[in-house]
Amino acid sequence: MPPGPSPVFRVALRGGSLLTNPRWNKGTAFTNEERKAFGLTGRLPHRVNTLDDQCDRAYDQLQAHENDLRKNTFLQSMKDQNWVLYYSLISRHLKELMPIIYTPTEADAIANYSHLFRRSEGLYLTFPHEDTMEEDFLEQTRGRDIDLVVCSDAEAILGIGDQGGIGIASAKSTVYTLLAGMDPSNTLSVTLDVGTNNEDLLKDHLYVGWPHERIRGEDYDRFIDKFVQLVRKYFPHSLLHFEDFGVTNAYRLLERYRKHHSVFNDDVQGTGAVTLACIMSAVGVTKSRLVDQRIVVYGAGSAGLGITRQVRDGMVTIDNVSAEEANKRFYLLDKHGLVKQSLGASNIRGDLHEFVRPDDEWSDVEANPNGEITLLQVVKKVQPTVLIGCSTQGGAFTEEIVREMAKHVDRPIILPLSNPSKLHEVKPQDANDWTDGKALLATGSPFPPCKQPGGKEYIVAECNNALIYPGLGFGAVLAQSRTLTDTMIVAGTRRLAALSPALKDPDDALLPDFGDAPEVNLEVAIAVAEQAIEEGSAGVDWKKEEVREKAEAFQWKPIYGTYVYDTDGEQA
Numbered sequence: 001m002p003p004g005p006s007p008v009f010r011v012a013l014r015g016g017s018l019l020t021n022p023r024w025n026k027g028t029a030f031t032n033e034e035r036k037a038f039g040l041t042g043r044l045p046h047r048v049n050t051l052d053d054q055c056d057r058a059y060d061q062l063q064a065h066e067n068d069l070r071k072n073t074f075l076q077s078m079k080d081q082n083w084v085l086y087y088s089l090i091s092r093h094l095k096e097l098m099p100i101i102y103t104p105t106e107a108d109a110i111a112n113y114s115h116l117f118r119r120s121e122g123l124y125l126t127f128p129h130e131d132t133m134e135e136d137f138l139e140q141t142r143g144r145d146i147d148l149v150v151c152s153d154a155e156a157i158l159g160i161g162d163q164g165g166i167g168i169a170s171a172k173s174t175v176y177t178l179l180a181g182m183d184p185s186n187t188l189s190v191t192l193d194v195g196t197n198n199e200d201l202l203k204d205h206l207y208v209g210w211p212h213e214r215i216r217g218e219d220y221d222r223f224i225d226k227f228v229q230l231v232r233k234y235f236p237h238s239l240l241h242f243e244d245f246g247v248t249n250a251y252r253l254l255e256r257y258r259k260h261h262s263v264f265n266d267d268v269q270g271t272g273a274v275t276l277a278c279i280m281s282a283v284g285v286t287k288s289r290l291v292d293q294r295i296v297v298y299g300a301g302s303a304g305l306g307i308t309r310q311v312r313d314g315m316v317t318i319d320n321v322s323a324e325e326a327n328k329r330f331y332l333l334d335k336h337g338l339v340k341q342s343l344g345a346s347n348i349r350g351d352l353h354e355f356v357r358p359d360d361e362w363s364d365v366e367a368n369p370n371g372e373i374t375l376l377q378v379v380k381k382v383q384p385t386v387l388i389g390c391s392t393q394g395g396a397f398t399e400e401i402v403r404e405m406a407k408h409v410d411r412p413i414i415l416p417l418s419n420p421s422k423l424h425e426v427k428p429q430d431a432n433d434w435t436d437g438k439a440l441l442a443t444g445s446p447f448p449p450c451k452q453p454g455g456k457e458y459i460v461a462e463c464n465n466a467l468i469y470p471g472l473g474f475g476a477v478l479a480q481s482r483t484l485t486d487t488m489i490v491a492g493t494r495r496l497a498a499l500s501p502a503l504k505d506p507d508d509a510l511l512p513d514f515g516d517a518p519e520v521n522l523e524v525a526i527a528v529a530e531q532a533i534e535e536g537s538a539g540v541d542w543k544k545e546e547v548r549e550k551a552e553a554f555q556w557k558p559i560y561g562t563y564v565y566d567t568d569g570e571q572a
Ligand SMILES: NC(=O)c1ccc[n+]([C@@H]2O[C@H](COP(=O)([O-])OP(=O)(O)OC[C@H]3O[C@@H](n4cnc5c(N)ncnc54)[C@H](O)[C@@H]3O)[C@@H](O)[C@H]2O)c1
Pocket: 156, 157, 158, 159, 160, 244, 246, 247, 266, 267, 271, 274, 298, 299, 300, 301, 302, 303, 304, 333, 334, 335, 336, 337, 389, 390, 391, 392, 393, 417, 418, 419, 420, 423, 443, 444, 445, 463, 464, 465, 466
């Protein structure tokens, strides 16, 4: 985020309340005039620092922490103290610090949340307090202009499962600010605590969430609906982002609300979009069409089905085939192996119905005694060109499986997407070695480049939804769209795919580098808003040509500005 001209703010906070407000605090960067005007002269040491000085100091302090989890805790506490410094520091060291505040370290921070707990963040809506939900909501949002609400019920956090009252919402919302420039004052992260079925948490007396089994059925739906209706009532133009819900709720809630509000499920749509962009880039390298691929998806949950549908829709729009024809290109596997007819309704979720394989196609393959067909058997028979992992099963793509795939295709496209890093279905270096450097790879968490024979390096793209979701959401907010349509998502996806380094050099990464994620997400946002205007979903009456300038002007930048004391000024 490049610094812009220094804005002037009228601020009503003084003394200790100013220094403890992370939105307005500048610490040692308050000028002497400001120190006098705001009652700070005796509260700060003598020297006035620049933001650059403060970033240098903070970076040195950060290095003193011996592991990534400790660094995450340190940065979290910096976020509690000073937003400009926090976002500025991370923007300056984006590639190094993203993995500390987001995936993969965020998984450890969430798993240890109750034990590391210092200070609460965002809005906690807990099932036993359903009656006061509106009051609790207004307590934190009254008078604010909320553009973005990120919520999670924490049932399927990354690949680490049910974390109860401990959400990922604040990390995802921080990434919106960092990579898309959403003003953190106008975002709200919400933990929807409906209990947990995680026995370890239930037994832990330090667990800070509601120690109760998960609420299901009508009670769950009523609780969620009450929350969604509050968002709609008070912030009708906001984007409502769902994160890490269990698979049974993810699709249901998305379908229920997306016609009435700008609603987005990141695991379904964000992951679908970034993976489609990645595969578009890979088929550019293999000089084939999307519809020519045979795609095996291992793990048919929120992400697996989201990817399948998005890539299927990509085949329909880009290669002009019918959805029925495109569906045949996919082989999904879940806990009971290949999703095929004879598994029966009790073992196949209803939303997978379009992708169930017919039994007669598999009559020549011997299933195990439970009637299940394994990944290796599928790879042998299908000879896939693309293998995607979103199963949470670390190491599931074994040497035998990867070598088998490589026997039949020149450049196997292998995407182990399960997070955090230890849950990846295959380590990229192994996939690279087992395919003699031929595999086209992208991973869900960041990995170092693969070492190739002869000393060359292959850059492993990070196929994480953070490369696109901040832009998709920002685009919808910018255009004040009442819904986030599939066509808006496709427009963002195409823009991302067009930025792929492999387009120019087939030996380069399949997706842009995460160091460029702010620029990439801005491009995505512009494409989304332009599409919203074109198709009439936008609530603004701009011309498409105006979008870029409007987007840049809308972005929040981590710079301090000059403060003038004014009793009618900013207080929160
Ligand atoms: N890279 C990204 O951007 C991205 C985005 C979303 C999710 N993910 C990752 O993908 C993984 C899944 O996330 P999700 O939200 O879809 O979770 P989910 O719980 O909805 O899906 C996981 C699926 O894997 C299946 N599964 C479990 N064991 C299996 C096995 N042995 N064989 C085959 N399938 C098995 C489960 O039954 C479930 O359907 C997580 O690790 C998550 O971190 C990555």
